[in-house]
Amino acid sequence: MTRKYNFSAGPAGLPDEVLLQAQQELLDWQGKGLSIMEMSHRSDEFVAVAEQAEQDLRELMAVPDNYRVLFLQGGATGQFAMIPLNLLGENGKADYINTGVWSSKAIKEARLYGDIHVAGSTEADNFSSVPAQAELALRSDAAYLHYTPNETIGGVAYDYIPDSGEVPLVADYSSSILSEPLDVSRFGLIYAGAQKNIGPAGLTVVIIREDLLGNARPGTPTMLDYQPHAKAGSMLNTPPTFGWYLAGLVFQWLKRQGGVTAMAECNRRKAGKLYDFVDRSAFYANPVAVANRSLMNVPFTLADDKLDALFLQQSEAAGLLNLQGHRSVGGMRASLYNAVPEAAVDALIDFMAEFERTQG
Numbered sequence: 014m015t016r017k018y019n020f021s022a023g024p025a026g027l028p029d030e031v032l033l034q035a036q037q038e039l040l041d042w043q044g045k046g047l048s049i050m051e052m053s054h055r056s057d058e059f060v061a062v063a064e065q066a067e068q069d070l071r072e073l074m075a076v077p078d079n080y081r082v083l084f085l086q087g088g089a090t091g092q093f094a095m096i097p098l099n100l101l102g103e104n105g106k107a108d109y110i111n112t113g114v115w116s117s118k119a120i121k122e123a124r125l126y127g128d129i130h131v132a133g134s135t136e137a138d139n140f141s142s143v144p145a146q147a148e149l150a151l152r153s154d155a156a157y158l159h160y161t162p163n164e165t166i167g168g169v170a171y172d173y174i175p176d177s178g179e180v181p182l183v184a185d186y187s188s189s190i191l192s193e194p195l196d197v198s199r200f201g202l203i204y205a206g207a208q209k210n211i212g213p214a215g216l217t218v219v220i221i222r223e224d225l226l227g228n229a230r231p232g233t234p235t236m237l238d239y240q241p242h243a244k245a246g247s248m249l250n251t252p253p254t255f256g257w258y259l260a261g262l263v264f265q266w267l268k269r270q271g272g273v274t275a276m277a278e279c280n281r282r283k284a285g286k287l288y289d290f291v292d293r294s295a296f297y298a299n300p301v302a303v304a305n306r307s308l309m310n311v312p313f314t315l316a317d318d319k320l321d322a323l324f325l326q327q328s329e330a331a332g333l334l335n336l337q338g339h340r341s342v343g344g345m346r347a348s349l350y351n352a353v354p355e356a357a358v359d360a361l362i363d364f365m366a367e368f369e370r371t372q373g
């Protein structure tokens with residue numbers, strides 16, 4: 014068996030240790046004679062797995078007691094609708110900051126439901142930075158302010174948490190959750206599709222302040238109302254049990270690594286090496302403002318895009334997978350989520366140096 018280095022933006026690589034444990038337990042989970050995915054979600058066994066996962070996530074993120082953690086489905090894209098349906102309230106107003114593909118999609122979806130104001134945008138500079146706090150045109154009567162801390166496609170990240178005053182702050186943490194310590198109390202709601210930094214696709218994690226529950230607009234489908242999910246312990250219907258279990262294994266792995274503080278240190282080192290290399294090279298380039306460079310997703314271009322296909326072909330042959338940039342922007346992208354080991358980044362840099370030497 015050869016595990017190659019996987020730089021996929023999502024679904025992304027998982028830690029070997031986690032996959033091995035899942036493999037070992039697959040046919041006979043803890044001596045019960047069946048797989049965890051063949052068990053009732055209402056069984057004592059699965060409920061214990063689910064509760065442990067929530068407890069570990071709470072511990073990892075230091076989630077305050079007045080927040081609920083929900084394990085849902087529908088991806089981050091489902092949240093683009095659930096958020097306005099649940100939080101817009103009577104006046105129907107919300108502010109959004111636009112920093113790239115994912116925030117644009119969130120804005121487009123929210124516009125189906127209310128009066129959505131773009132409080133800040135870096136579209137004019139091709140989404141290569143984020144707006145400064147002072148540039149935000151916030152409405153004090155907005156029901157919430159939505160932003161995307163890490164734009165997975167553009168590789169653009171905030172270097173600050175927007176101050177929205179009394180207005181609840183809502184953040185799409187799909188591609189950077191658990192990558193560094195976070196003060197959850199600054200937020201009204203945090204959400205993340207699992208397939209980047211948590212586990213397999215099919216699970217969506219929502220962390221919501223309790224006072225924001227129970228305000229869904231009339232006519233909201235029950236499945237899209239946070240309140241019934243919270244009341245039912247995220248078992249309103251059959252949850253994605255295998256994804257939930259695997260997420261739990263990832264949380265335990267993260268704790269063994271030293272939690273998010275240790276991950277942040279490692280993530281800074283990994284991304285730092287790659288950006289330094291790109292900056293020193295005259296062959297590779299990254300267009301993002303230095304202060305807003307993502308630690309999770311590192312896009313880069315080659316001096317001659319006619320070499321892109323060869324780069325991808327040779328990198329794959331060298332065991333470096335999924336370096337192709339998003340179809341909307343082209344170029345390359347190396348995603349360096351928690352599960353990507355530092356050795357993968359070293360191998361990538363060695364390959365890039367050699368490619369530049371032979372082709373540059």
Ligand SMILES: *Cc1c(COP(=O)(O)O)cnc(C)c1O
Pocket residue numbers: 023087088089090091115161163164165185186187188206207209
């Ligand atoms: C991947 C991603 C999404 C979309 O997630 P789905 O689970 O596919 O809906 C949304 N926002 C961000 C920031 C992402 O990285």
